[in-house]
Every structure is written in structure tokens, then in C-alpha cells.
Amino acid sequence: MASKRKHSKVWNFFDSVDEKSAKCKYCKTVLSVAGGSQGNLSRHLKNKHPAALEETKRQTNESRQEANTPQIIGPQQQVITSFIQRPPAAGKAEKIDRQLVRMIAKGHHALRIVEEPDFKQLIDDVSNCPGYKMPTRKTLSNVLLPKLRDEIVGSVKEKMELASAVCLTTDCWTSLANESYIAVTAHFIESEATVMIACEAFVEQHSGQNLCAFLQKIAERWSIENKISAVVSDNAANIVNAIKTGNWPHIPCFAHSLNLIVQKGLREISVVQNKVKFIVEFFNRSTFGLKKLKSTQTQLNLPDLKLIQDVSTRWNSTFKMLERLVVLKDALILTLSTLRSELNLSQNEWAIVEELLPILKPFM
Known part of the structure; x- marks a missing residue:
């Protein structure tokens, strides 16, 4: 039994519970291996984790290739064999595959990265595993990524099982x-x-x-x-x-509830709020107006800041819109008067905006 386990790649995906049973590393299912039979394990992989089964076949083929690699016997053996590219041991290849797919998943890289010349060259330059064969994009998509997903799902399930x-x-x-x-x-x-x-x-x-x-x-x-x-x-x-x-x-949701409360309060100044929106929209749509505003900001030594448009579902965006309006108040008044626009706020409306900011700020 121990000998079979040692040589069968199926056991890379199971932990031995005792002489008669084994536990799947992915889904934690306990299966019978009575009499040394591994049929249950192979069937489980085929039905529940086909990606893992494909990986087992790939490892087996790599091991056979390694076993069939011709050896040169003689005093020059060490020198000659150093130039022969052999497939790495199955365990080592699996480790590299896992690192590759983790890099792709965690770095949000495209699967076609394995087809890029520079990346291929990088792998070719890796000297700690001569003969390593990079998986294809299809293998990544159909075998390695599903395998990693199964492993992570199994790990998360195991953690949630322990949570009360x-x-x-x-x-x-x-x-x-x-x-x-x-x-x-x-x-x-x-x-x-x-x-x-x-x-x-x-x-x-x-x-x-x-x-x-x-x-x-x-x-x-x-x-x-x-x-x-x-x-x-x-x-x-x-x-x-x-x-x-x-x-x-x-x-x-606290943030959503807070948004509803503040939005309800803002209804009391809806007329002023809408006028501010129109001012922001005007400068966002008018190339000439925006250029004029920037020029005025420079003349008044004001920071080079843009107006902010609020979003109805985010009350804090309304605060940011009003806050930015006050910062650029002098430039806006001067620019709008130069453009002879009727969008400018009255003194009373400017006062409402300025008084509203300290009321809204604690909710930020």
C-alpha cells in the first residue's frame, strides 16, 4: 500500500487518513481505499475535480519522459548530460506551475502572458529548473486555474467550518x-x-x-x-x-442609511443645490468657459483645481462639490460676470453654501 502511494500521482491530491481511507485536499471528502485500491480516488477526481485529474496525467507523462531520457555512460558523463534538457521532476514542475498561476491570478495578468516573447525569455533564463516546460494558455485556462480555484474554495470552506x-x-x-x-x-x-x-x-x-x-x-x-x-x-x-x-x-448599511438622511436634509436647499450643479455642468461642457476660469484662477493666485460634480447616491460628493465651489468662489464670480452668465449665485445663496459646509463635514 505504502509503495503504491509513493509512486501514484493520485496521492498528490489526497491525504491518508488511515490504511482504509483518504481525504481529498480540495473538498475534504473522505473516501475508501480498502485493499489498496485507488479507483475511488481516481473516480472522485474525474467527477469532482477533473482539472486535478488532467494535472495528474500531465505529471505522469513528464515522469515517463524523464525516465526515458537517454543517459551517456562513461568518464565524460557529467559534462555531456549537463547539456541535455530533461523534464523536471513532477513535484518540482507542479510547484512552478502553481507559482505561475498564482502570479497570473494575483497580478491580474492576461492568460496570453505565457505567449509573450519577453516572458518566455525570462523563463528560459531561469536556471534553477532546466528543462521546465511552460504550460500553454489552454492548460492554464482548463487545468491550472480551475485547480487553484478548487484549492482556495476548499481552504475557505475549511475556515468557515470552524467559524461559529x-x-x-x-x-x-x-x-x-x-x-x-x-x-x-x-x-x-x-x-x-x-x-x-x-x-x-x-x-x-x-x-x-x-x-x-x-x-x-x-x-x-x-x-x-x-x-x-x-x-x-x-x-x-x-x-x-x-x-x-x-x-x-x-x-x-450604515453608509447608505447616512446617505438617505443627508439627502433628505439637502432637500431644504434643493434650489441652491441645483444652481450649483448647473454651474459645474456649464464649465464641464464649455471649453471656452473652462479656459476662462483657469485663466482667472491663475490671475488670482488660486490653486489649479477643477470643479466637482456630485452623484445622487453619494451624499459626500455633494459636500465635495460645495467645498470646491467655495474654494474657487472669487474666480467663479469674476469669470461668470465676464461671460455675462445668469448662473451666478446671489450673496444669500453663497452664504447658504458656506454655512452648510460645517454642518455636513462631521458626516464625512
């Missing part, structure tokens, strides 16, 4: 391409661990029922159905309803 409680945060958004997405992040006490466990396209209607079904699916996928202590989200009715339907405690 898990808190989720979730949010939905629409991309510039008008595609809807939903993300779920898990938080648990394990050196203050935070892990994004889902970020997927969401093509269903954003109803409370559909969102609840998605959250339940994610919870089941990560085996945390009975560990969720709370779910944090914004105050949108559909996601709040989804969380309540799932019988999870809901905690409103």
Missing part, C-alpha cells in the same frame, strides 16, 4: 453595459477574515423572492445556512424583503 457565525454583506448594481450583477461577501472571526464568496451576473428580475433564492443558493454552496448571524445591505425594498424572507436578521 458568518455575517454576509450583499449588493446589486448595473454595469455601464447595462448588465446586472450581485455580489455576496462573507465576514467571520478568523483574523478578521473577509471573503467574497459570489460575484455573478443576475439575469432574473430583481424581486425579493429571486434575490432570496440566490442568497440561499450561495449559503448552501458554502455550507453556512445555519451560521448566518446577519445580512447587511442597503435599504432597497427588494433586498430587505429577500433577507426577511430568508429569516435572516437584517442590518441596514
Whole structure:
């Protein structure tokens, strides 16, 4: 049994529990190996981790190539064989492959990096592993990346199994391409661990029922159905309803709640706020006006700063817009009067803006 384990590449993906069982390194499933049979292990890899099985075959082929490499026997053997490029030992190749895929994943590199001449030259110059054969882009995509993902998922699952409680945060958004997405992040006490466990396209209607079904699916996928202590989200009715339907405690996102409070207060000065927006939009759209404003800033020895446009979903952007307006107040008044624009604020409106800043600043 020990001898077979030693020579079979299948055991690179399992830990021996005892003489009759082994545990998968990826999903932690315990399988029977009674009588020394490794059929269960191979079938498990084929059904659950096909990428790992492909890697096993690749390692086996490399080992065979190494075994079949001709050896020159004689007094000059050391000199001659030093020029023969042999495939590295399977374990060493696996280590290098893992480092390569980690570099690509962590550095957000394109898979085509392995096709770039400079990168190939870099690998060729690595002298600590002569004969190392770089995996193709297809191997990276179909074998090594899925393998790394399986390993990381297994590791995260193992950590969450030890956590007594898990808190989720979730949010939905629409991309510039008008595609809807939903993300779920898990938080648990394990050196203050935070892990994004889902970020997927969401093509269903954003109803409370559909969102609840998605959250339940994610919870089941990560085996945390009975560990969720709370779910944090914004105050949108559909996601709040989804969380309540799932019988999870809901905690409103503090930043979103704060935004709603401040936005409600800003309604009292909506007329002034809208006039400020029009001023900012004017200079953003008028090349001549912006050039004139910059010239005036230089004449008044004011910093070369741009006006800021606020975003309705981010109240602090309104504060930044008003704050920048006050910094450039003198330049704006002079420029707008020169352009004979009717966009300028009255003295009373300027006073409102200036008095509003110290009120909003503590919320930053």
C-alpha cells in the first residue's frame, strides 16, 4: 500500500487518513481505499475535480519522459548530460506551475502572458529548473486555474467550518453595459477574515423572492445556512424583503442609511443645490468657459483645481462639490460676470453654501 502511494500521482491530491481511507485536499471528502485500491480516488477526481485529474496525467507523462531520457555512460558523463534538457521532476514542475498561476491570478495578468516573447525569455533564463516546460494558455485556462480555484474554495470552506457565525454583506448594481450583477461577501472571526464568496451576473428580475433564492443558493454552496448571524445591505425594498424572507436578521448599511438622511436634509436647499450643479455642468461642457476660469484662477493666485460634480447616491460628493465651489468662489464670480452668465449665485445663496459646509463635514 505504502509503495503504491509513493509512486501514484493520485496521492498528490489526497491525504491518508488511515490504511482504509483518504481525504481529498480540495473538498475534504473522505473516501475508501480498502485493499489498496485507488479507483475511488481516481473516480472522485474525474467527477469532482477533473482539472486535478488532467494535472495528474500531465505529471505522469513528464515522469515517463524523464525516465526515458537517454543517459551517456562513461568518464565524460557529467559534462555531456549537463547539456541535455530533461523534464523536471513532477513535484518540482507542479510547484512552478502553481507559482505561475498564482502570479497570473494575483497580478491580474492576461492568460496570453505565457505567449509573450519577453516572458518566455525570462523563463528560459531561469536556471534553477532546466528543462521546465511552460504550460500553454489552454492548460492554464482548463487545468491550472480551475485547480487553484478548487484549492482556495476548499481552504475557505475549511475556515468557515470552524467559524461559529458568518455575517454576509450583499449588493446589486448595473454595469455601464447595462448588465446586472450581485455580489455576496462573507465576514467571520478568523483574523478578521473577509471573503467574497459570489460575484455573478443576475439575469432574473430583481424581486425579493429571486434575490432570496440566490442568497440561499450561495449559503448552501458554502455550507453556512445555519451560521448566518446577519445580512447587511442597503435599504432597497427588494433586498430587505429577500433577507426577511430568508429569516435572516437584517442590518441596514450604515453608509447608505447616512446617505438617505443627508439627502433628505439637502432637500431644504434643493434650489441652491441645483444652481450649483448647473454651474459645474456649464464649465464641464464649455471649453471656452473652462479656459476662462483657469485663466482667472491663475490671475488670482488660486490653486489649479477643477470643479466637482456630485452623484445622487453619494451624499459626500455633494459636500465635495460645495467645498470646491467655495474654494474657487472669487474666480467663479469674476469669470461668470465676464461671460455675462445668469448662473451666478446671489450673496444669500453663497452664504447658504458656506454655512452648510460645517454642518455636513462631521458626516464625512
